[in-house]
């Protein structure tokens with residue numbers, strides 16, 4: 001479940017657009033839905049827009065989630081040249097940083113290998129990464145589909161993530177996950193991307209507010225459903241601010257996903 005404190009959602013919850021409201025929002029989601037969600041995914045930009053006060057809320061939120069054994073995916077979409085990437089890796093995946101958490105989203109569009117410091121640190125510190133492959137936004141195609149079925153950009157990211165996990169010493173799934181949106185339709189087959197041997201987790205946003213359905217998810221990820229972490233943010237968060245309504249909305253989404261599988 002996403003923790004996306006958009007200004008519009010804060011207003012809908014009867015809150016002002018302040019850092020104090022972020023704290024109320026994020027902690028309400030954690031209390032109401034932490035134990036009925038596989039993981040919570042705070043959207044970092046929505047905390048950053050409140051500057052240091054917003055980031056302080058994010059740190060507190062992540063610390064409390066860790067105390068409650070709730071897994072966190074920090075949606076920071078980081079990606080930079082290697083030397084700078086090492087600093088982003090320390091921030092989100094290091095041992096000393098107050099922002100470090102279970103996993104972080106990364107953008108490979110400065111080259112997959114530019115992510116090396118984060119990939120290595122995640123593996124060393126038993127944390128995870130989710131690398132953008134096929135994103136849920138329609139504009140993503142203009143970059144990610146380049147190369148077509150023979151040699152697509154997205155396909156090369158999937159292959160690189162696969163190699164990364166094959167070379168990892170982790171048992172079962174490796175530390176390098178992928179982001180593949182629930183709205184991508186037939187893109188995997190059109191681009192000849194085969195996920196059947198992919199040995200990492202897949203984060204799939206786009207379900208709910210962006211229009212993808214539970215059935216769409218089962219069509220896209222047939223055979224590898226158990227690796228997919230579906231995200232819904234606005235679709236559930238708009239049920240707030242009451243804890244019971246939020247929890248009901250999260251559980252309804254989980255049931256919808258579950259029943260579509262049968």
Ligand SMILES: O=C(O)c1cc(=O)[nH]c(=O)n1[C@@H]1O[C@H](COP(=O)(O)O)[C@@H](O)[C@H]1O
Pocket residue numbers: 002004043075077105134135136137179180181205206207208209210231232233234235
């Ligand atoms: O990495 C992400 O989380 C992400 C990747 C992507 O391809 N599409 C996408 O929507 N997201 C994020 O997933 C969330 C989707 O939010 P809703 O559309 O409100 O469910 C937002 O926080 C997005 O930033």
